[in-house]
Amino acid sequence: MSEKLFLITDEVISIQEVVDKVVHPNAGAINTFIGTVREMTKDKKTIYLKYDAYISMAEKKLAQIGDEIQERWPDALVAITHRIGRLDITDIAVVIAVSTPHRADSYDASRYAIERIKEIVPIWKKEHWEDGEKWMGDQLEKTPYPTGKPEGEHLS
């Protein structure tokens, strides 16, 4: 396993290993978010997924999310591992673990992490259905980036 707090891997993710990275005597609460491969999205049946990433930048952006969390929740410890490659139904794609002294912050910071992953971390999912396949992320073409970078005050 890797000691990295922010890791892109092509291996199966151990939840325990990610949690272990944030265990601390002053943590009373650890929230984890585990993203798994869902079979049905509306009426479409997924057979498997493939994830691709710009690995070095993705790890850097995950670390940035960790920094953003520690600015907002100074006592938080954060570890995130995202898997790439082929994933089957129920496989784990991502594990986020956040420890804090008290429980409310662990939920809020964990939620912050997954929302930010979906905004700034260069990872892409290709859905494979029985009748086709598609890179996800812009199905509605609702995400143009005319300025060349994401909008929003909290992006850097």
Add this chain to the structure above:
Amino acid sequence: MSEKLFLITDEVISIQEVVDKVVHPNAGAINTFIGTVREMTKDKKTIYLKYDAYISMAEKKLAQIGDEIQERWPDALVAITHRIGRLDITDIAVVIAVSTPHRADSYDASRYAIERIKEIVPIWKKEHWEDGEKWMGDQLEKTPYPTGKPEGEHLS
């Protein structure tokens, strides 16, 4: 390990085992809340804890929380394990795992579960400090139950 979705145990809790109970093809998100033994609470240093429970009723009340969650979030699957006996700093006292198709619900339902555990599940914590010990739960004597049962519309 036990197959029970709602379990009181005196053994070390495996996060993976609790999560495995809620993995499902239609779950895209699993939120877990892990309660660990914190060393410092304000200025007091905990040496270890002991948890006691009314085991049969506690498992029944955990199951009730599962039912309440499925009323509010019909697609949620819930598993909760709480440990009793002696626990040292950083040991896991409770693991809640909630799976849902989409992520927002997994956070909300998990948070609901931990709040309800602290209201209705007959489990008690005894703090052991260097200079004393105390059963927790009513330090401020702010929780009288003159009617013999907890108040609140959502209790049953």
Add this chain to the structure above:
Amino acid sequence: MIKVLFFAELEEIVGSRELTIEKAELTVNEVKEYLKDKFPALPVDRAMIAVNEEYVDDTDVVKTNDIVALVPPVSGG
């Protein structure tokens, strides 16, 4: 015969996890009065009462073979 269970701090005050009341029927309130008489130091009014593992009201009735539990404020999680 009604069985009463004590946990946590209450068990320590009573010195035992359970006792038996030799009655066939009592209201919850009567059980509480009985315990207050017998154990003046027991914070009965700060406990919830469960009968057969469900929380009850003071006016509910407890019958022979029922199991009453005093549930002090909980602190799990």
Add this chain to the structure above:
Amino acid sequence: MIKVLFFAELEEIVGSRELTIEKAELTVNEVKEYLKDKFPALPVDRAMIAVNEEYVDDTDVVKTNDIVALVPPVSGG
């Protein structure tokens, strides 16, 4: 020499994960125009641009040995 990286759908359209532009300095906007000319089917304006692994503005300048990446809308998590 400026290196440009393509991922996901963009890699499939270009047919390669990377290409090299033989220039010493370009604005981000000039890199985008270059790519639009070369690959008319490439949805350049729906991608974010990163230089050396940080998101940049169209007016930023790219120099020799910099690594530019086209980052289509992400879908991790």
